[in-house]
Amino acid sequence: MKRLKVCYIQPEGGAVDATPRRASDEVAVLERVDNIRLMPISPPSSATATRAAVERMRLWDNGRRIRVAFLDGDSTVKQKVAAIAKEWEALTNLRLDFVTSGLAEIRVSFLDKGFSWSTVGTDALTVPRSRPTMNYGWLTPTTSTREYQRVVRHEFGHALGMIHEHQNPAAEGKIPWDKPKVYAYYARQGWSADDVDFNIFNVYERDETNFSEFDRTSIMQYAVPDELTVGSFAIGWNTEFSTTDRQFMGRQYPKHSPGVVDVEVGAGAVAADLAVGAETDVFHFAVPEAWTHIMTTTGSTDVVMTLNGPNDRGAIVTWDDDRGKDANARIVRKLQPGDYWLVVRHKQPGGTGTYAVEVKRRKS
Numbered sequence: 001m002k003r004l005k006v007c008y009i010q011p012e013g014g015a016v017d018a019t020p021r022r023a024s025d026e027v028a029v030l031e032r033v034d035n036i037r038l039m040p041i042s043p044p045s046s047a048t049a050t051r052a053a054v055e056r057m058r059l060w061d062n063g064r065r066i067r068v069a070f071l072d073g074d075s076t077v078k079q080k081v082a083a084i085a086k087e088w089e090a091l092t093n094l095r096l097d098f099v100t101s102g103l104a105e106i107r108v109s110f111l112d113k114g115f116s117w118s119t120v121g122t123d124a125l126t127v128p129r130s131r132p133t134m135n136y137g138w139l140t141p142t143t144s145t146r147e148y149q150r151v152v153r154h155e156f157g158h159a160l161g162m163i164h165e166h167q168n169p170a171a172e173g174k175i176p177w178d179k180p181k182v183y184a185y186y187a188r189q190g191w192s193a194d195d196v197d198f199n200i201f202n203v204y205e206r207d208e209t210n211f212s213e214f215d216r217t218s219i220m221q222y223a224v225p226d227e228l229t230v231g232s233f234a235i236g237w238n239t240e241f242s243t244t245d246r247q248f249m250g251r252q253y254p255k256h257s258p259g260v261v262d263v264e265v266g267a268g269a270v271a272a273d274l275a276v277g278a279e280t281d282v283f284h285f286a287v288p289e290a291w292t293h294i295m296t297t298t299g300s301t302d303v304v305m306t307l308n309g310p311n312d313r314g315a316i317v318t319w320d321d322d323r324g325k326d327a328n329a330r331i332v333r334k335l336q337p338g339d340y341w342l343v344v345r346h347k348q349p350g351g352t353g354t355y356a357v358e359v360k361r362r363k364s
C-alpha cells in the first residue's frame with residue numbers, strides 16, 4: 001500500500017495538553033458569542049424543550065478579515081497555496097488577507113516534513129505568535145494541482161472551524177475500520193495507539209460540534225483505503241468542496257448578516273430574520289442599574305433564546321424555548337448592571353423565518 005498522506009488536527013496551544021480546554025473555549029467566545037450554542041432537546045411527547053445540549057464551535061466572527069502569513073517556504077508554493085485558500089472567501093463571509101509583515105492570525109509553515117496539519121478555527125489564537133498554526137509537509141513547486149486543491153482546501157477548512165468528517169458524531173459506525181490493521185499501519189509511520197485514537201477513531205461528542213449527516217464526499221474526509229477496512233469499503237481522495245461543505249460554511253458565515261445588533265431597552269421590538277438554516281442572531285443590550293427585565297420574541301417562527309452575560313459573553317445565564325406567546329421565547333430576570341447578549345436561533349436545525357425581539361424593564 002502506498003504511504004497515506006494524512007492530516008492531523010493540531011490541538012489548542014499547539015501541543016497536546018499544553019492548554020486546558022477551558023482556555024480554548026474562552027478564546028472562542030471572546031471572538032464570537034455564539035461559539036457556545038445551546039441546542040434544545042424536546043422530550044418525545046412534548047413540543048417544548050426542557051433540556052439543551054451545548055455545541056462548542058471554534059468559528060471566527062462573521063464578516064471578519066483574517067490575516068495569513070507564511071513563516072517560511074518557496075515562493076511558487078506560497079503563491080499556489082494562497083490562490084486556493086482564497087476560494088474560501090466565495091463560500092463564506094470572511095476575508096483572507098495574506099500579509100508579509102505584522103500580526104497574523106493564521107501562520108503557515110512548510111518545515112514539518114511529511115505531515116500536514118492545522119489548528120481548528122479560533123484555536124489558532126491560543127498558539128504562541130512565533131509558531132505556525134498550519135503546516136504543509138509535502139507540497140513542492142511540481143506537486144499536481146489536484147493535490148494542492150485537496151490539501152489546501154482541507155487545511156483552510158480546519159483553519160476556518162471545520163473538523164474531520166470521519167470524526168463527525170454522525171460518522172460513528174459508518175466506516176468499518178479494521179482496527180488492528182489501522183494501528184499497525186500508522187505505527188509504521190511513528191504514530192502511537194493514542195495518536196491513532198485521537199486522529200482516526202475518536203468521534204467528537206455530540207455536544208461539541210454542529211453535526212449533520214455523515215458526508216463521505218466532504219473535503220474534510222480522509223481517504224479510507226480498502227486495506228484498512230473490514231469487507232469492501234473505501235473512500236477515495238476528495239479534492240472538491242461537497243454540497244454539504246458549501247452549505248455548512250455558508251450558514252456559519254452568512255454573506256448578509258447584520259452582525260451583533262444593539263437593542264435599546266424599552267425602545268420597542270426589533271425585527272429580525274433567520275434567513276439561512278442554522279443561522280444565529282446576536283443582540284446586545286446594556287443594563288445600567290439592577291432591575292427586572294423582560295426579554296421576548298414575537299412572530300410565528302419557533303425560536304430559542306439564550307441570555308449571556310453580564311459582561312462575560314460566554315456565560316449563559318439562562319435560556320428559553322416556549323414561555324412566550326405561541327412558540328415564542330420569554331425570559332424574565334432580575335439583571336445586575338453590565339452588558340448582556342441574547343442569542344436567538346431556530347428551534348429546528350435548518351429552520352428559517354422572521355421574528356422580532358424586545359427587551360423591556362418591568363415597571364416597578
Ligand SMILES: [Zn+2]
Pocket residue numbers: 007008009154155158164
Ligand atoms: Zn485534516
